[in-house]
Amino acid sequence: MSLVEQAIARLRKQQGAAKIGSSESTSRSLARFAVIEPEDPAALAKRLPVDLNGLRASGYLPDKEKERQFTDQYRRIKRPLIDKALSGDAAAGEPRIIMVASAVPGDGKTFTSINLALSMALERDISVLLVDSDVSKQHITGIFGLRDKKGLLDALVDESLEAESLVIPTNVRGLSILPAGKHVEGTAELISSNRMRQIAASLCARNPRRILLLDSPPLLITSEGPAIVKMAGQVVLVVRAGVTPRHAVEAAIELFEPGQAGGLILNQVKVGLTEGYYGYGTYGSYGMNADEP
Secondary structure, eight states: OOHHHHHHHHHHHHHOOOOOOOOOSSOOOTTOOOBOOOSSHHHHHTSBOOOHHHHHHTTSSOOGGGHHHHHHHHHHHHHHHHHHHTTOOOTTSOTTEEEEEESSTTSSHHHHHHHHHHHHHTOSSOEEEEEEOOTTTOHHHHHTTOTTSOOHHHHHHOTTSOGGGGOEEBSBTTEEEEOOOSOOSOHHHHHTSHHHHHHHHHHHHTOTTEEEEEEOOOTTTOSHHHHHHTTOSEEEEEEETTTSOHHHHHHHHTTSOGGGEEEEEEESOBOOTTTOBOOTTOEEETTOOOOOO
């Protein structure tokens, strides 16, 4: 049994096999988002334009020829996460707070966060707040050109600052972003603080149909990662096939409770003799068989 199969079996034993929801009757590609076009030009100016072509050119979206395949993969990944998020089951924490993490750097968790957020934004009944909680590296903040904007760290330092006022809406319907904010010392203590829990609760309370998707730091090499685990209702673990050590995957899984297990995503997996390897950031997930290199 491969490393990923063992990890998935363990997650299923802990939480129970999550059945993938029924597929949608129509297939919408990642590029076909509902772009908001308000009549007031001033309102449009306040929205961050998401450059899908730029994201693709930078390697954060799949190539056009693989777009439909990616769309189907992310539909399968997001469905059980959304179903649990809207279930109201808070036994393991707020289920609308979804942490996307990896055991070690380089496994593709930021790629996963962006594509999962865009896929969730296609849903009609929810909104997605993509939070850059990897406050040391700030990948999401840099990718979307928000380094000059206040964000999570600013709200953590200044308790008079309302986090909701720092949320940046985009021109993609249902998608907004909270940048990491200005670098400060002691980020581990800030992320572990009661103030962080208050911010997360307030962001959830603002909209009962909002999902917080946290692009988080690697679990095994930072203090911030395990601190975020404590407030997440669901944890999605990204593993890079043939690269992430077995012991690292096992150690990362030990950091969250059975009820928090949101799924394990295998990145850069060889899924079959005819299909070969997917490109960077593609996934075998939720029980897909994979040969361990």
